[in-house]
Amino acid sequence: MSQPSDTPTQSSGTPAKVHHAGHRDRLRARFREAGPDALADYEILELLLFRSLPRRDTKPIAKDLLSAFGSLAGVFGATEKRLTEIDGIGESVANDLKVFHTLATRLGKHALQQKPLLSSWNAVLDYCRTAMAYEEREQFRVLFLDKKNHLIADEVQQQGTVDHTPVYPREVVKRALELSATALILVHNHPSGDPAPSQADIEMTAKIAEILTPLNILMHDHIIIGKHGHASFKALNLL
Known part of the structure; x- marks a missing residue:
């Protein structure tokens, strides 16, 4: 069975105008100018999904992910199998999300290696939660x-x-x-x-x-x- 295309089309078969392009530009601009704290969790997730789903409206997908898994940590900690149960998330996108999770875990581990663990206990807990909680x-x-x-x-x-x-x-x-x-x-x-x-x-x-x-x-x-x-x-x- 063929996979559905990510490209919106009109009934004539020609590509339709991508209505969410302006939203993406505005969201990126807000991230640059106001910083990450100005964005909600679903908007941060949208920014990541832009690269994996360049032709899709990622806002509803980001919100569905957070609804299903409860938090950003829950999304990134979920298995690829569970991620693909969300409408719009295929194997490739699920893999991308797991790559982000791996990156976060390795950054946390690198931070632990830079100083004595007992003097950075919060970093130990953050690393363990990232690596194992979900x-x-x-x-x-x-x-x-x-x-x-x-x-x-x-x-x-x-x-x-x-x-x-x-x-x-x-x-x-x-x-x-x-x-x-x-x-x-x-x-x-x-x-x-x-x-x-x-x-x-x-x-x-x-x-x-x-x-x-x-x-x-x-x-x-x-x-x-x-x-x-x-x-x-x-x-x-x-x-």
Whole structure:
């Protein structure tokens, strides 16, 4: 089956006038002159979609995306399969949106590498939310640190189901030793959105801490990321 064209046509088959061209120019001008804070989230999304959909009116598509996924973070964190369920979003556009998400994640990771993590905790949380908050399956991530608390490596150790990730404490410790890490931060997400730690989370964290202690490797925190917030084991006095 042939794909519908992005080019508007009249009944005669000749190209119709693109009525949204002026809107695009005005939106770009407002972004340049007033700055990004002057634009609503759907307008920022429109600006990105202009390049992927040069012949379409992207305003309703941007609004549909935000309605479906709740926020810009939700749009960029959604899977390509879910993105293509939105009218006007094909595989190519979904891929473009995931490229933007990857770019944001890598910029966040680069920012973490420039300074000790414990002195830039908000950047750690922002990075983890960008990378994991909207994943549809649980991921268990470890940030490995050197003696100055600089990031050595950021690795997804395991990926599980919507509500469970198998974690092998000795594998975490083994990898820390391979990297000569002196500290680490555990991070995992709860696709349900609720970041409250489960009893299994608490027991697993205690087991890893127990193995790390005689090796003089510190566990600074275990962070659980949800769509609408996070939980810190340290803040909850669980470490």
